[in-house]
Amino acid sequence: MKGGKLLINANRCVSGKLLPLYSVRGAASKAQARPAARESGSFTLNLFRGRFETAQVFPYPDPLSADQRQTLQELVPPVEKFFQEVNDPAKNDADAQIEENTLAGLWELGAFGLQVPGELGGLGLNNTQYARLVEVVGAHDLGVGITLGAHQSIGFKGILLFGTPEQKQQYLSRVTAGEYAAFCLTEPSSGSDAGSIKTRAVLAPDGEHFILNGSKIWISNGGIAEIMTVFAQTPIEKDGKTVDKVTAFIVERSFGGVSSGPPENKMGIKCSNTAEVYFEDVKVPKRCVLGGLGNGFKVAMNILNNGRFGMGAALAGTQRAALAKAAEHAATRTQFGKRLIEFGTIQEKLARMAMLQYVTESLAYMVSGNMDSGAQDYHLEAAISKVFASDSAWTVVDEAIQVMGGMGYMKATGLERVLRDLRIFRIFEGTNDILRLFVALTGIQFAGSHLQELQRAFKNPTAHLGLIFSEAGRRASAAVGLARGPDLAPHVAPDLRPHADELAKLVAEYGRVVEGVLVAHGRGVVDRQFQLNRLASAAIDAYTTAVVLSRASRAARSSLPAAAHEARLASAWAEEALARAPGLLAAARAPKDLKHYDLLARIGSDVAADGGQASVNPLNI
Template structure:
């Protein structure tokens, strides 16, 4: 397995906002090493064998429960400690291998993937990232073995995506301990976990003789007095995963249970969610592949008008689009994980984009597969309706796609807007702004400063010659994007904060650029290889062409609407709907 290099690589997406492309980092596409391939194949084979014999998704869904013996079996495969170092009893997988293994799990069952992801992608990730040696030695072997499950306790009834506004408090006592009071909502693994990463407000000196509240992170054990739970939530999808509220009523914990430094919990939580969003991206890829396999089998066997339906153009369009979406999503996820392994430490932009882009393509994929299966898909005896219910949550949890679009746009624009007014007067802004909603609250004004840098190259110099036309189109799009970012700063100033439709356009354009970069890089690497068949090269070339063409159309649509009257209609119509408490009139009225 590859170890992280000492070289620090800047964010690829952040550079796009400066009108720059780091070609030397984007090309060549990150490849799996021989050791990574060997480990991945062994893990995939083990997961496949176990899943085929033990994962009964219809039963899990009906019973709203994953049997203990199945969880024990998954733990026995090492799937509870994928990223935990071998010294602590884990497998020690790097980010790329973790993503690939998690993708395989997600391809079998969304609830199982959610349970395992909530356990390690976020549940004890704070401990893995920031815990001290004593904490790690005590907890990681138990967590990696599945002896103890973990839960991530951040969301509250009044603070969903607005993580900074949590109300749960940890009051420091005279003996140095902390007493925690508050409640957490929609916590995956809540009742089955024994280890909780709990985020709570703590009081600190403000340096001026007063006090200020900041977030800190604590380990809370299930058996501590004052910890209790709500009823298991009856969910639309991923029903077999457990979701409950968690209550903390005068729960006393020692100071040694704090993870990281006092008052640094917000940054810890955001770093955890950054990696968790990558897991959602890779999990979406696994789900999409499984869905396309179902849809393909249906299309090849279902006959209408004397032919199998895979011969009909409208079905072919769906199959082709699903395959292209998978290729794009997979390329983005593993471009990101590959650069992380190579030394990209700040990847919050990339992880947000992967989560949004992949979860939406997953939803589109199950929608198309449902249409291909037609009436059968609507019946419970077929898997489509369950898969559809399971997929929908991906657009919501770990930061809604709307919030992550806001984050992508505002945090991206922040880079070239070096002279943001008033920001220097607000404490911890540079850290707080990395949170999607906190950024909305603390950004106060934009300085009117022109971007001095432009994307000057006429082409992507490292793209394969057969893809040069798409490279040229990409450069043209980058110039448009650079102009759009500059004009946004100049025209809107501080008003960009409340202009979410504009932010959406910027975010959508950013996603299309990153998707094209990842795909062009990956396909270039494939076309340059001598061990890949001409048939496979033709397949990925066609996928790349379809992706780039569709992506350009989406980019252009968003670019044009930045300066059109289209988005001005939205608030006017929405206001009318609110005033009318719905549509507001009937055909019999006029």
């Protein structure tokens, strides 16, 4: 994963060009021609600059109108009832397919077209409404959730986002009326590195069709989809040369030449269809180009970024359901003459499970709320919500099994199925490892562009006095501990303000560390993955802390029944996250930690070279 390749890996779809990073070795000769660094309302992007940006964090979003809230109140009860009374997750898992009556019921409920406009057969929900219904599904059956999500969160999402009026009219009415959709990007030799896809589409001699050839692997709904968003390399004329660029296409199975393999035998989410899809001389009309010729990476990036909050919402539901089972068991099970909940160990487990669920849920609705409010920069926050949700859900369900002991291990409880289902969430739609690097590198690029702008300003100071005094003054004040962050008192409940003050200090320190890393490594930072991972983890701690402080403060202002409980959850999380983050930042810049990373790198290389553990058994036999 060198240079620009890493950003392709990071989001499976980002342009291969790495934005210029700040370097003390000198600016490029064309520095003066570079555009000014852009501004953003993203908390996470600005964190890398050491700026506490409140716009997309405080206050906690409430994007529903009265009518939208009423619609949601009418939709949630029947969906809950359906999953309690009709859907059978154990049978779906055992049969490795969703029961026909369940699928029919989901189509009747409109569950396959939640965000499609009403005039095209959908329910026309916004992102927050969608999140609430997805949360219900996640609480009951993740396999069904994958079938629904693969269809609408990514399958036809590109048509919603980039489709022409004619494409929307033709296809959205079909994907809400019984025809399944799929998202076809991954290939046998191309997983996280989407830039290495081999599937090709070339314009036919008639000039009216593309001829598509290739194959895709591990495609959710791949064996049942009639309408697919397919990504393929296409020859493009650029600067007098022919180069390959990825293009997105709408492909119908009815075009001919489209086939699929048998359903994959998976560890979990067994009832969802996963299959390889083959394209052999498929004639794709030019009208089926989605988002413009050569714009496939942009289309894929936006689809994935736009849908990631849904994963957080679903896994918030999963965690809530698992926590309920563990809490009920702890409250009723007696051992050594006491109920389990009377033991400190169990109290701590339930508390930590509740914290993780609260943070996951808060992230999902923060991101969806910002999207509904028109925010443009939410891609890092969406990535964080996916990473945090999938890691946390695994921990919460694992701990729920631990609290329930042998009973939790039995199939009848249902948690072993959920644990198997959960494992894929840390892998697909961008592995958590890649997304952490995506967060760190994207943030560093944003910070680096502003540092470059300041560097250029000093070359012509009389023309850039405003920038120099605002940026340089801010940075100089921060260096001597005089910088003042935003006044958070109006946004944060009084009991939580000490945590907000600590968070503000962390944000300032974060910016100093990022600058130090850039000065030390320049463009070479793309290869410093040990450090990038620590920066990403600290960013996750900072953002999640801001989010829960915002949500708990909203609960206090609104005098919600559980406001005191929310304050305790937010306070506990903030204490732990804010205590953890400084150590992560120190590890990202301290020489002793860099030596330790070199040691780990050597050990890892030894293991790979030896095909496993390089040391022999202690008995030497």
